[in-house]
Structures are given as structure tokens and as C-alpha cells.
Amino acid sequence: MQVDPGAPPILSNVPGSFTWKVLHERHPAIIDQVAAAFPYPPHIRAALDRLRRDAVSGVVEPLPADAHDAADWTRWSAPYLGMSWYDVPFLWAENYFYRRLLDAIGYFRPGPWRGLDPFEPQKNAELADPALDADLAGLARIADLPPDEQLTAAVDAALWGNRADLATRLSDPEAEHRKHASDLVADDSAALHEILAPGTGGTVCLVADNAGRELLPDLALVDVLLHGGRADRVELHLKPLPYFVSDATGRDLLACLHRLAAHEASAPLAGRLRAALGDGRLELAVPGFYCTPLTYAELPGGLAARFRAAKLTVVKGDLHYRRLVGDRHWPAATPFEAVTEGFPGAVAALRTLKSEVLVGVPDAAARDAAGEQWRLNGTHGLIQVRR
Numbered sequence: 594m595q596v597d598p599g600a601p602p603i604l605s606n607v608p609g610s611f612t613w614k615v616l617h618e619r620h621p622a623i624i625d626q627v628a629a630a631f632p633y634p635p636h637i638r639a640a641l642d643r644l645r646r647d648a649v650s651g652v653v654e655p656l657p658a659d660a661h662d663a664a665d666w667t668r669w670s671a672p673y674l675g676m677s678w679y680d681v682p683f684l685w686a687e688n689y690f691y692r693r694l695l696d697a698i699g700y701f702r703p704g705p706w707r708g709l710d711p712f713e714p715q716k717n718a719e720l721a722d723p724a725l726d727a728d729l730a731g732l733a734r735i736a737d738l739p740p741d742e743q744l745t746a747a748v749d750a751a752l753w754g755n756r757a758d759l760a761t762r763l764s765d766p767e768a769e770h771r772k773h774a775s776d777l778v779a780d781d782s783a784a785l786h787e788i789l790a791p792g793t794g795g796t797v798c799l800v801a802d803n804a805g806r807e808l809l810p811d812l813a814l815v816d817v818l819l820h821g822g823r824a825d826r827v828e829l830h831l832k833p834l835p836y837f838v839s840d841a842t843g844r845d846l847l848a849c850l851h852r853l854a855a856h857e858a859s860a861p862l863a864g865r866l867r868a869a870l871g872d873g874r875l876e877l878a879v880p881g882f883y884c885t886p887l888t889y890a891e892l893p894g895g896l897a898a899r900f901r902a903a904k905l906t907v908v909k910g911d912l913h914y915r916r917l918v919g920d921r922h923w924p925a926a927t928p929f930e931a932v933t934e935g936f937p938g939a940v941a942a943l944r945t946l947k948s949e950v951l952v953g954v955p956d957a958a959a960r961d962a963a964g965e966q967w968r969l970n971g972t973h974g975l976i977q978v979r980r
């Protein structure tokens with residue numbers, strides 16, 4: 594199938610649409626949550642109020658000229674300056690929002706609020722939930738399964754861990770409790786198992802998405818990869834900044850290790866992961882690219898080289914999927930191979946569907962007959978691989 598290079602980017606300018614609601618409802622709710630969680634001083638509250646107004650009805654403006662990344666954002670903003678947030682690509686507008694939020698709370702400025710993760714209270718609450726103990730025990734049991742079942746179980750846990758991120762739960766509290774569909778809308782797990790066969794070694798880049806309930810199973814997947822010789826080395830890619838509410842940073846990784854270590858059943862898993870970090874089989878990376886409005890078609894050279902050197906890059910979650918295939922109105926039957934052909938090396942996507950973009954699903958129209966919520970509510974997932 595010929596890929597239409599002109600597939601239009603997804604925008605947010607249809608009132609009532611999913612993307613419009615993210616800008617119009619989810620972003621103000623995030624600001625309110627952040628403002629309520631911290632005793633910020635008047636100048637930060639004023640900046641948050643201004644951002645709330647801009648997020649609902651403003652136009653794209655340059656970042657402050659003294660921002661450390663002003664030059665980058667000047668370049669990225671150039672095509673959109675003065676335009677309504679709703680008329681610029683949705684992917685771009687969301688990234689701009691999270692960057693503006695960090696600016697409003699003084700994340701980069703000298704002073705007492707510097708470096709404070711505005712989403713930490715929600716992340717901490719999720720990890721402190723005693724209900725998580727059952728999940729930890731389940732993750733710990735993966736290592737006891739027969740070797741050929743371990744990868745299936747770990748991939749399954751890592752995939753569905755993506756279902757109800759903290760940003761989604763904000764506007765869809767049911768997302769956490771809704772049962773997921775038993776079928777995947779695309780399932781290339783046979784190819785995944787082939788690439789990750791025991792004893793094949795090599796490096797795997799695992800591009801993580803959310804902290805807490807998603808990062809914990811991702812860590813179980815790392816353990817399976819290293820333990821069965823499915824990889825000699827894993828690079829776990831995290832966000833350099835708190836972003837998209839629950840996105841995992843290095844600090845979140847440490848918190849997850851701590852949580853695993855504190856539970857009797859999962860303590861050995863924590864021990865193996867710590868050992869792998871200590872001897873370099875597990876390496877952490879926080880490329881700045883993950884907090885930009887760019888897509889994987891615009892990868893910086895250094896990161897592209899890391900992916901090229903790996904035998905496989907596994908990209909987790911909805912947002913990474915949007916960056917990977919391009920956040921566009923592709924016909925859903927467009928082959929995944931076609932839209933990822935520029936990716937440096939083999940790539941796998943593990944994603945639950947929480948936004949409109951979709952490729953590699955020829956029967957999407959038939960599924961739509963029952964309504965389009967399956968594309969948005971996290972009940973459906975996919976495993977797509979391009980070698």
C-alpha cells in the first residue's frame with residue numbers, strides 16, 4: 594500500500610472532539626491539580642492562572658527569551674506563532690503545554706521550586722497504594738514460569754500497564770477499572786518472540802512511558818530479557834523532565850525499585866535489577882528528545898545511532914506511538930512497516946489505544962461499527978513490529 598505523505602496532522606479544533614477536550618478540559622484540570630498540591634507563592638499562582646487562560650483560549654507565544662532551551666523552542670514554534678493552540682498539531686500543542694507548565698512553576702529557575710516534580714503527589718499516591726502489592730506478587734511470579742512463557746507474561750503486563758496513565762485517569766476515572774479486551778487489534782508477538790529468542794543476546798532499547806503501574810511491569814520485562822539471555826544489555830529510556838503527568842523519570846525508576854524491594858515477593862526482582870544496573874547490563878538514558886514536540890522522523894543523530902546499534906527498540910505507550918508513526922489521520926489500514934520505515938533499526942510498539950492515530954489495523958472500520966471509544970479508552974491494545 595502506498596503511504597499518503599499528505600495524511601493531515603491531527604488538530605484539536607473540532608469542539609467536543611477528543612483532542613479538543615484534552616486542550617479545553619484536561620489541561621486546565623491538570624493545572625488545577627498542580628496548583629492545589631503545592632503551596633506555591635503568588636507569582637507562580639499568577640503564572641499558572643495565565644497558562645490556564647492561554648491553554649483554553651490563547652495563541653502560541655515564544656518561551657521567555659532567557660529560558661535555557663529558548664533557541665530550540667523558537668525554532669519549533671516558528672511555524673505556529675500567533676496561532677490558536679487548537680489549530681496547531683495536537684502533538685505539538687500538548688508538548689508546548691507541558692513545557693509551559695514547567696516554566697510556570699519555576700522548574701528551571703533558581704530558587705526553592707527548582708526541579709520539583711509537579712506530579713509527584715499523584716505518582717507517590719499510586720505507588721503507596723496497598724492494592725499494588727498483588728500486582729507486585731504477580732510480577733514476581735513471572736520469573737517462576739517456564740522460560741517460554743516468561744516473555745509472553747512480561748510483554749502482556751508491560752502492554753496493559755499502559756492502559757490507565759494518570760493523565761487519562763484525570764478525565765476518565767473509569768479507565769482504571771474498565772476491563773481490557775481479550776484480543777489485540779494488531780498482534781506481531783510472533784516476530785517479537787523471534788527477535789527476543791533466549792540466548793540471542795544483543796542490546797534492547799526499552800523506551801519507557803509512564804511511572805508506577807506501567808514502569809513496574811516494564812522492569813519485570815527488563816528482568817526477563819536479561820535473565821533469559823534474550824538481551825545481553827538493556828537501555829531503559831526515561832524522560833529527562835516530568836511530563837504528561839505520569840511520564841517516568843530517573844527518580845520514578847528509583848521509587849519503583851524501592852517499592853519492589855519493600856515487598857517480600859518482589860524483593861528478589863529488585864535485587865536482580867539493582868545488580869544489572871550496577872554491572873552495566875541495565876543502563877539508563879534520559880534523551881532530551883522525549884520532551885520535545887518532535888516525532889521519530891526528526892530523531893537527533895546521537896539517539897538514532899543508539900537505536901541503530903540495538904537489535905530492537907521497544908517503544909511503549911500512546912504518546913511514543915504518536916511520535917513513531919506520526920500523529921496524523923492515517924487510514925487505519927496503512928501498514929505499520931510503511932510509516933516506520935525511516936526508523937533506525939528494528940522497532941516494536943506496545944501501546945494501548947488512548948488517542949485517534951492508528952495504523953496496521955485493516956479491520957478498524959468493522960470495529961468502528963460499534964462506536965469509536967475503543968480507539969480512545971485504553972481497552973484495546975496492539976503489538977506491532979517492524980524488523
Ligand SMILES: O=P(O)(O)OC[C@@]1(O)O[C@H](CO)[C@@H](O)[C@@H]1O
Pocket residue numbers: 615687755758760761802803837909910911912913915947948
Ligand atoms: O503515552 P501515554 O501515557 O500512553 O498516553 C498519553 C495520553 O494520555 O496523553 C495524550 C492525551 O493527552 C494521549 O496520547 C494519551 O491519551
